[in-house]
Amino acid sequence: MSCIDRKGGHLIVISGPSGVGKGTVCRELLSRDMKDIGLSVSATTRKPRLGETNGINYFFKTIEEFESMVRNGEMLEFAKVHGNYYGTPKSFVFDQMEAGKDVILEIDIQGATQVKQNYHEAVLLFIMPPTFEDLIKRIRNRGTESEEDIRKRMLNAHAEIEAADHYDYIVVNDNIFDATDRVQAIITSERCRRDRYILDFDSFTYKEEQK
Ligand code: 5GP
Numbered sequence: 001m002s003c004i005d006r007k008g009g010h011l012i013v014i015s016g017p018s019g020v021g022k023g024t025v026c027r028e029l030l031s032r033d034m035k036d037i038g039l040s041v042s043a044t045t046r047k048p049r050l051g052e053t054n055g056i057n058y059f060f061k062t063i064e065e066f067e068s069m070v071r072n073g074e075m076l077e078f079a080k081v082h083g084n085y086y087g088t089p090k091s092f093v094f095d096q097m098e099a100g101k102d103v104i105l106e107i108d109i110q111g112a113t114q115v116k117q118n119y120h121e122a123v124l125l126f127i128m129p130p131t132f133e134d135l136i137k138r139i140r141n142r143g144t145e146s147e148e149d150i151r152k153r154m155l156n157a158h159a160e161i162e163a164a165d166h167y168d169y170i171v172v173n174d175n176i177f178d179a180t181d182r183v184q185a186i187i188t189s190e191r192c193r194r195d196r197y198i199l200d201f202d203s204f205t206y207k208e209e210q211k
Contacts, residue, residue, distance in 0.1 A: 005197065010103075010121070011093070011097065011123070013104075013112045014127060015106075015107060015124070015167070016129075017161055018157070018160070019129075019136075019153065020127045025127060025180050026106050029104070032180070036101045037104065037187070038092075038101055039106070040088055040089075040092055041056070042058055043061050043085075043086070043087050044085060045060075045063050046086070048060050063085065066087065070087065073090075074089055074090060075087040075088060076105075076114075078111065079107075082156065083152065088105055109166075112124055112167075113166070116166075123169070125168065125183060125186060126163070126164040126169065127173050139154065169186050171186070
């Protein structure tokens with residue numbers, strides 16, 4: 001054993017209200033070539049949006065397929081969000097963490113609560129909009145949802161924002177690059193926590209023959 005060993009990878013949960021830019025922050029983070037980090041791909045029963053690819057953005061499933069994954073214990077967490085099921089398949093997450101890699105889960109607050117209950121060491125980050133008006137503008141400008149979907153997401157926004165109280169870190173997304181800098185800094189400091197390491201102090205004992 002070397003004198004300092006890392007204990008597996010971290011589970012990093014990123015949540016925030018619909019339209020806040022979580023996906024953009026995650027993409028920007030991964031494009032920065034941080035070492036040893038991967039993004040989990042969720043399963044969902046939501047229909048693919050224009051430009052979304054199965055296996056890259058999500059694993060698109062029927063309700064029957066999704067429910068069968070839940071029954072078979074294949075999900076780390078799952079929740080119904082805005083009327084559709086979303087869940088994190090366990091296998092990718094555990095394989096990556098065992099290999100010492102950090103895994104980012106971009107999931108809703110119900111899922112984040114389940115993850116924290118089962119994995120106390122998970123780090124929960126909440127992405128906040130600078131203002132409510134800003135959030136509404138972003139959902140509308142995205143132009144990917146129907147009017148009914150937009151309405152649902154705006155009605156859910158208050159409860160989603162309130163959940164920020166239970167997170168470890170808050171990052172205001174006033175600007176995508178600054179917000180990503182802060183997320184990156186949080187991950188870096190979490191990686192430096194003493195309790196993330198196994199320290200072999202004996203290997204630091206001076207022996208005469210080392211002169
Ligand atoms: P969207 O439909 O906009 O891609 O995602 C809607 C919401 O579902 C977002 O808040 C997103 O974070 C959440 N979500 C995506 N994947 C998962 C997942 O695997 N589990 C949970 N609990 N929520 C998810």
